[in-house]
Amino acid sequence: MAAHTDRLLKRVLVPILLPEKCYDQLFVQWDLLHVPCLKILLSKGLGLGIVAGSLLVKLPQVFKILGAKSAEGLSLQSVMLELVALTGTVVYSITNNFPFSSWGEALFLMLQTVTICFLIMHFRGQTVKGVAFLACYVLSLLVLLSSLTPLTIVTLLQASNVPAVVVGKLLQAATNYSNGHTGQLSAITVFLLFGGSLTRIFTSIQETGDPLMAGVFVVSSLCNGLIAAQVLFYWNTKPPHKQKKEQ
Template sequence: MAEGSVLVEGSSFMDPFKGFLLTYFMPESCYDEFFLNFNLLDVPCLKILLSKGLGIGIILGSVMVKLPQIFKLMGSKSAEGLSFQTILLELLAITGTMAYSIHNKFPFSAWGEALFLMLQTIAIGFLIQRYGGNTSRGLLFIVVYVGLLILVLSPVTPLSVVTYLQASNMPAIIIGRLIQAVSNFRNGHTGQLSAISVFLLFAGSLARIFTSLQETGDTLMALTYVISSTCNGTIALQVLYYWNSSPEHKKKKKKKKSE
């Protein structure tokens, strides 16, 4: 009787644990391989587990990935060095990925960070306008973007249009990052660009190459993240190169030269 009760208690303990794993990390076949057959080196299941774990980690990280950038803007009350055109192109890429994933019913773990990146990027776009003396334009930007987003995510928009939007991500990412890179080069510093946000974005896009191939098998999605990683890596290298440079440092140099 006691043994039976122990078994029941053990199974009741395992049920929530099993449900959690099956919901977020692995299919039932992999659960059986790991916990019933004790085959902990099953390569296909390890790939699934790694992909799901990375995906959830990226989503959790995306909740705060651009917060350092937002706080830096609010603290300095300046958007020097940040390009609003880059923000618009970045939003185009994020929206394309999110709409394409939703229409194709990809798992949330494969694209969920796009939702949080979108919200934070909108905030940065508004702050750039606000600290540029155009608060009303910043509010208009939010209203117009939200309206377009609702339209793109609605059933009215055909899949062919959403696919084209996703395909346009690559030139949008390249042009957007190129604008930022050129701006950094001309200024001789990265302005109010947050190093933490830049490096987190670079790491996240690298990890997404693997997870998109593993979870969606979609070449277009994977290629988008390859391009994104390359572009984010370029900006990250500039952050390192201009690490000891700042707008104030450049101004002091100009003053000394004029003297």
């Protein structure tokens, strides 16, 4: 019975959460304070948790736009720059064969961000433009992932994430400040992005050792923190047209 349980546990943990040597260290030798293996376990667990959570991170934003039939308060330029950053991370990670647990959420966030871009255009009466944008984006992504794109270009794209994230978030922050409210910006999405980017600093260092990846998440955390602070600051402020309806 014990042997069966051990085999089952090993099948679950290896290699998804632990390399075999760490499994033996922790669960065969019972060295539960083995720091390097504990770091791997923590990093893998957090990484997979973020990837799983990313399936839902931007859905509140999507549903909020659909429910209101409006994208008021959302900066299209900001969302597009975020899409550039996410695309860069996905392409860079696939090209470098990084573990999926270290970047997988970028893939799901990318798909959700593309959807938000289209919805913003659609509710601004630019549906045809939105469809054309989707087609161009898919084509560009395929080219970036193909052998036609040299590694130097992929690395440059990832390096451009820092200015893309900073400018994108500052544009959204400026929109919030100018409007005096956060409009249809989803607080749930904002706070989840902030928490996820903070956690990714540790997991990217642990799993990839890539300073470029870690640097992007440091900058992303600072910028997401700014937007989160604005959400809290404008928490009780409603868009003017809603206030008029209530009067």
